[in-house]
Amino acid sequence: DVKVTQSSRYLVKRTGEKVFLECVQDMDHENMFWYRQDPGLGLRLIYFSYDVKMKEKGDIPEGYSVSREKKERFSLILESASTNQTSMYLCASSFNSPNEKLFFGSGTQLSVL
Amino acid sequence: EDKVVQSPLSLVVHEGDTVTLNCSYEVTNFRSLLWYKQEKKAPTFLFMLTSSGIEKKSGRLSSILDKKELFSILNITATQTGDSAIYLCAVEAYGGFKTIFGAGTRLFVKA
Numbered sequence A: 001d002v003k004v005t006q007s008s009r010y011l012v013k014r015t016g017e018k019v020f021l022e023c024v025q026d027m028d029h030e031n032m033f034w035y036r037q038d039p040g041l042g043l044r045l046i047y048f049s050y051d052v053k054m055k056e057k058g059d060i061p062e063g064y065s066v067s068r069e070k071k072e073r074f075s076l077i078l079e080s081a082s083t084n085q086t087s088m089y090l091c092a093s094s095f096n097s098p099n100e101k102l103f104f105g106s107g108t109q110l111s112v113l
Numbered sequence B: 001e002d003k004v005v006q007s008p009l010s011l012v013v014h015e016g017d018t019v020t021l022n023c024s025y026e027v028t029n030f031r032s033l034l035w036y037k038q039e040k041k042a043p044t045f046l047f048m049l050t051s052s053g054i055e056k057k058s059g060r061l062s063s064i065l066d067k068k069e070l071f072s073i074l075n076i077t078a079t080q081t082g083d084s085a086i087y088l089c090a091v092e093a094y095g096g097f098k099t100i101f102g103a104g105t106r107l108f109v110k111a
Helices: none
Strands: A004-006 A009-013 A019-025 A029-040 A043-049 A065-068 A073-078 A087-094 A106-112 B003-007 B010-014 B021-027 B030-038 B041-048 B055-056 B063-066 B071-076 B085-093 B099-101 B105-110
Touching: A004 A087, A009 A019, A019 A087, A019 A106, A029 A073, A029 B099, A043 A073, A043 B099, A073 A087, A073 B063, A087 B105, A106 B071, B003 B085, B003 B099, B010 B021, B021 B030, B021 B105, B030 B071, B041 B055, B041 B063, B041 B071, B041 B085, B071 B085
Parallel strands: A009 A106, B010 B105
Antiparallel strands: A004 A019, A019 A073, A029 A043, A029 A087, A065 A073, A087 A106, B003 B021, B021 B071, B030 B041, B030 B085, B055 B063, B063 B071, B085 B099, B085 B105
């Protein structure tokens, strides 16, 4: 089975802190994604990557950056966390071919105080 | 602007009931529609639909797509408490890695 692992299930940070969310997948997927999930808004794409060192902005990239130094690992960085970044963050991965479904990690619930 | 709208947003039923979840979309360059089930945290894949009128079925769950009317339904028959979850509808478009998600339908099945 494909496994997408997010390093933390719950995180509590203070405003202004730098936050790293890590995601690792074990299926050699080319594509990796970071979403945030908020009630009533569904999943919104923050950034995605289709190859090592490649990244593309999603719909809501402001306040976030990403890093993909190795194929299996995709990191989401909040340079200076703010309270409006309190959310559930979901990582996903997929093969780079048409009609490929996403495999999701278990999510990280981030609270910024 | 591309959008995916799910209804209802939440639903409470009794075990044994049959439910229908709705998903309508307005997406340029539609490629496929997917349904996911999210129980605790990680959404898991249920169905992918690309052609109109062809029902996909898995046990008590089934889904169908209407590309003319731009909607899909997910049916669950003889619901069980284990069906309690958020059901997400997503549409993939050609021309990139764009997947647009709906807000989800939260289903609660009472014993």
